[in-house]
Amino acid sequence: MLKSTGIPTKQDLETVIPSKERLAKGPVAIIECFQKIPCNPCYTSCKRGAIKEFADINDRPELNPDICNGCGVCISNCPGLAISVVDETYSDTEALVKIPYEFIPLPDEGSFVTGLDRSGKPVCRAKVVKVLNGKAQDRTPVVSLAIPKEYSMVVRSMSLDDYYSDNTIICRCEEITLGEIREYIRKGYHTVDEIKRISRAGMGRCQGRTCTPLIMEEIERATGKKVADQKVHTYRPPTVPIKLGQLIGGEDNE
């Protein structure tokens, strides 16, 4: 998987993610460098000695999570963009994830972006807490994102587009926003059918082909009920109202 797609497997990740006990103590680096390559700036940049000395330049980095304090210096020095720092103690509900980000423009601190997983799939809304632009030393910029805690090991990239803003239109036919859907979920409408009936999302011409999966994902995010365990509402063919006269005799422009 890693060799063909560049995306590490769950098994790959299990070898580098620190223990729950260590994560509960504060920020720590996660080094997703899985292949033997001639490279070692992670080791030379860590002044705490948290990365074991390389016996051979091709060695894979070996982190001692008990020495690492999650400072993030190694993130901006790694040419492979292989390092992130996760702080699961950031708040009761959110984790802080520091990631390398080499695109321009850089996000503004305080803005909201979309957190992406390792394959680039949107996962959640993320708040930009800090941006280190790395210009002074010509290093990789580092962006700190506050994200829902359950995605601390999932979000490893970001998109400047804020797909998850309350203003995002979820149902284009009926012009229902994500904020409205969230409000209905907060009020206790926890099935896609209930939300369809109360909001009309999914009753437009497309019969929910776009909004239904998005609403189900939002229900999963808000309630934890997996999309696979939710019931889809009935799809009906797209129809438009027509006058009786059109049925009987047709009209010039039909």
Ligand code: SF4
């Ligand atoms: S986060 Fe800081 S302490 Fe931890 S490995 Fe990187 S440079 Fe060292």
Ligand code: SF4
């Ligand atoms: S600097 Fe980055 S790419 Fe190079 S060995 Fe260290 S983690 Fe791997």
